[in-house]
Amino acid sequence: MCRWLAYSGSPVCLEDLLYKPQNSLVVQSKHSRMGAETTNGDGFGVGWYGRHTVPGIFRSTEPAWNDRNLRELSSQALSGRVFAHIRASTGSPVQQSNCHPFRRGEWLWMHNGLIRDFHLVKRDLVLEIDPELYPEIEGSTDSEVFFYLALSYGLAADPPAAVARAVGHIEETGRRHGVEHPIQMTVATTDGVTTWAFRYSSEGQSRSLFHSTDISTLREQYPDYPLLHGLSDDTRLVVSEPLGDLHGAWREVPESTCLTVRGGQMDIADFTPKAPRAAA
Known part of the structure; x- marks a missing residue:
């Protein structure tokens, strides 16, 4: 599969996230x-927010190392909000348009x-995407189709509800085609202000996902750990490991959780897929 991290907090150099930690x-x-x-x-790919509302992205087919x-x-x-992703393909080609994050x-x-x-469900899923959004799909991955389903279901207005509807449609479509466990996911999405992270799978055995604890508490616990003293109290990380x-x-x-990070506030709520028609 893949590994990823989502960072928000005081501006940090990208190498402090991508290279310097032990793991x-x-x-x-x-x-x-x-x-x-x-x-x-x-x-791999990196997305970060700087001077503009639209984030910058750098994606490559090279191995990150x-x-x-x-x-x-x-x-x-340097950025105060960073998404980074390393890819292990599940079958789609190794090309830049298939590297995450998508924007x-x-x-x-x-x-x-x-x-x-x-390959069995792609046609049915793609037909559910808003016709105005469909031409913007550049790659061939299931992940990008998932993103555009969520956009079609109102990601900009209500991310948890949009993702719940997208997952509900994926599961409904998969089972109609005889797929026992249609989706396995940890997902992160952001508008540059708030980050939402989801952990869910149809079989209830999802890929690993962790969030950082309170930085101020760790600073008191480890006064000689230099990295902690350069981070603001509202710093938060969500990581695959x-x-x-x-x-x-x-x-x-x-x-089966949705995690919402806005500033130093982190909220955890149950995540349940919803059939799109019922949700609508």
Whole structure:
């Protein structure tokens, strides 16, 4: 599958997230501890917010550990909201348009998991996408179709409801085609102000997902740990797997959960898919 991180808080250099932690995302690209695959070398992507409402993105088909441009960029770019993703393809081609995060306007989206038997259900899923949005799909992944389903169901107005409707439609369509467990997902999306993260799977055995604990508490607990003193109290991270072994720094996100991060506020709510027609 894949590994990803979503950061918000005081502006940090991208290399502080991607390279410096003990179990950084670049380390995970070769030696993931908790992923379905140890190696995630089918490309990567970084999205970050700077001077403009629309985020910048940098995506490459190179393995993250081998891309000199990523190291160069990450040593200079500074941002208070960052999405980063390393990819292990579940079958779609290794090409830039299939690398996460995906972007539309101010929105970013990234996904770890898969829509099972995508080749069987793709046509039915794509027909549900808003005709005005469909021409903007650039790649061939199930993850991008998932994103555009959520956009079609009102992601900009109510992200949890839109994702619930998209997952409900995917499950309904998959089961109609005889797929027992249609979706496996951890998803993150943001509009540049708030981040929403979801952990769910049809079989109830979802890929790993964690969030950071309160930075101010960790700062008191580890006064000699320098990285913590450079971060604001509202700093939050949501990650596929912990970036280090600091005791008490990470908590697992429960199954079937939606996590909302806005500033220093983090809210956890149950996540339940909804059939689109019933939700409408």
